[in-house]
Every structure is written in structure tokens, then in C-alpha cells.
């Protein structure tokens with residue numbers, strides 16, 4: 001079976017993103033990079049040209065809301081809310097080609113008319129269980145069983161790094177971050193590039209490649225850390241949501257192993273992720289996203305605050321939602337609230353702000 005890389009040309013990609021998902025014609029910035037509208041998180045035709053496609057790696061990077069790298073299959077899933085097999089079918093319909101990838105051998109014949117016009121409907125019926133298929137744990141044996149010293153130096157204990165199975169790929173200069181789903185299935189492996197050229201080209205965090213295959217999964221279809229932390233979350237009915245995986249490991253040390261944190265792996269929260277929290281019986285959510293402003297009274301701070309509030313309002317009535325906000329300039333621009341040590345994080349947690357309270361379910365029928 002051919003891989004996406006062998007099968008889809010750049011022309012196919014343009015067709016998928018423009019004709020299929022509704023971006024305007026791409027800006028070709030001549031360095032093997034095409035800029036599309038951010039159809040990953042915006043409605044067709046509405047986003048800015050901040051969705052970059054790198055022809056060398058065949059991966060997209062959304063530089064705004066998602067702040068994540070993903071392949072074309074994940075892009076289709078993000079844009080339409082459909083499942084992985086359906087994303088493959090969508091690509092086949094538009095390009096006439098059917099890319100092979102694990103979990104792609106079957107096609108649901110009845111669902112072959114998916115188009116971006118179905119956007120709203122598809123987003124509404126996201127089925128988390130179908131989003132990611134397990135991959136073999138044998139892939140983990142490919143990497144060096146060492147913990148990355150650079151992350152340890154940053155304040156993550158060896159114990160936490162080992163618990164989360166963080167490894168190193170010395171040959172490719174990457175920190176290896178395995179992702180598991182709620183049933184403890186390995187579903188994807190992300191790599192944190194250490195090579196400065198790779199980091200500069202915007203590919204800091206990417207799915208790792210094995211042979212010609214990317215071990216990618218739908219980030220929005222899972223919550224990083226769920227396999228390790230779901231019991232504690234169910235017990236306390238509380239969750240702390242970070243953007244990145246590293247923060248979940250830092251929380252492990254801060255909380256002395258009483259870890260109730262998860263990472264959304266980006267800076268948006270999907271319907272599927274909210275569904276996963278509902279399944280765990282979560283009643284209190286604390287959004288602990290990166291600080292995306294420098295001056296507290298600036299326009300960007302104001303806009304960022306309303307973005308967080310908007311995110312918070314997406315959660316159901318059964319959950320109270322809070323967010324962390326750096327009023328006192330304790331952390332730096334683009335840093336996670338837990339990046340500046342335990343004391344600062346404790347302070348920020350103490351000063352958490354409420355977006356909405358939990359509505360008593362008993363009131364519903366009155």
C-alpha cells in the first residue's frame with residue numbers, strides 16, 4: 001500500500017484544502033511552503049493565511065489557534081470533525097486517490113458524500129471512539145531508553161519522565177513523546193525536534209516518521225495524559241488543562257503524583273475533548289494555557305482573555321470553568337503557567353478566575 005507521501009502531489013493538497021475544505025487560493029512563498037487559510041479551526045473562507053504547508057515534510061502547521069503540526073488526514077478531521085476513515089474517503093473523492101495509512105483499509109460506503117457544507121453537522125456528531133486507532137507498542141522499542149537531560153534540567157523529574165515513557169531518538173535528534181488513549185492504547189508518537197534548523201522551520205513538535213509512515217494521530221481526538229491521570233480525575237472530578245505535554249509532566253512533580261492534569265496539544269479545545277471530560281464525570285475545569293501577551297492592559301491581553309472565556313463557555317452546564325491569568329507579571333510571554341516553578345504555579349492556581357459556575361442539574365426541569 002502506498003503512503004500519503006507517495007500518493008498525494010502538491011496539486012492534490014491544494015485541491016483538498018481549497019476545493020474540499022474551502023480555503024482561498026494558497027500564497028506560494030516559493031520556499032516549498034504554501035500558505036492557506038486556517039480552515040483547521042475556522043469556517044471555510046474565514047480564516048487568515050496562517051495555515052502553512054511544508055512540501056518537504058508534507059505537514060501543515062497552524063500558526064494561530066491550533067498552534068500544532070499535522071498531516072492532511074488530521075487537517076480534514078479538524079476541519080470537518082469527521083473520523084479518520086472518513087477523512088481518507090473525503091480525500092479519495094476529491095483527488096481520486098486513496099492514501100494508505102494504518103487504520104485505513106476499510107471505507108464506510110454509506111458515508112461517501114462528505115463535503116465542507118456538512119461542516120456544522122459533522123462537528124456536532126464527533127465520535128471520539130472512532131477518532132484514533134491503536135498502533136503497535138513495538139514502535140517504542142525503536143528509541144533509546146534514556147530520559148532527555150534537557151527536559152530534566154527544565155525541572156521535570158526523572159521519575160515523571162519515566163512514568164510518561166519519554167524517550168530519546170539520538171539519530172534523528174528528537175525527544176520522543178508517546179500518546180495513549182483512555183483505554184491505554186498507544187495511538188501516536190510525537191517528536192520534539194532538537195535540531196535548530198528543524199525547530200526554526202516551524203516543525204518543533206511533529207508526529208515521528210517510521211520508514212515512510214508518520215505515526216500521527218488526531219490530537220483533538222484525545223487528551224494527553226488521560227491514560228495515566230483518569231483515575232485521579234474521576235476521583236476528584238477536577239481537571240487542569242494545559243496546552244503541551246511537558247506541563248502535564250511538570251504537574252506530576254508539583255502535585256506529588258496526585259496528577260489531575262491533561263494536555264489538549266494545541267490552544268483550542270475540541271468537542272471530542274470535552275466529551276472525554278464528561279465521560280470522566282468532571283465538574284471543575286481549570287484552563288491553564290500559555291501566556292500570550294506581555295502587557296496585562298494591552299489589546300492583545302484583552303483579546304486573549306476573551307478567547308479563553310469563549311473557550312470556557314463551550315463546556316456543558318455540569319462543569320464549572322476557571323482559567324489562570326497572570327495579573328502580576330510572574331511568567332513570561334509564551335510560557336506555560338507551570339514553567340516558572342512550583343511557587344509561581346501555586347500562586348496562579350490560588351488566583352484562578354471563574355468563567356462560569358456549575359449549574360445544578362436539578363434545576364433543569366423547573
Ligand SMILES: [Zn+2]
Nearest residue numbers: 040041062066
Ligand atoms: Zn488552526
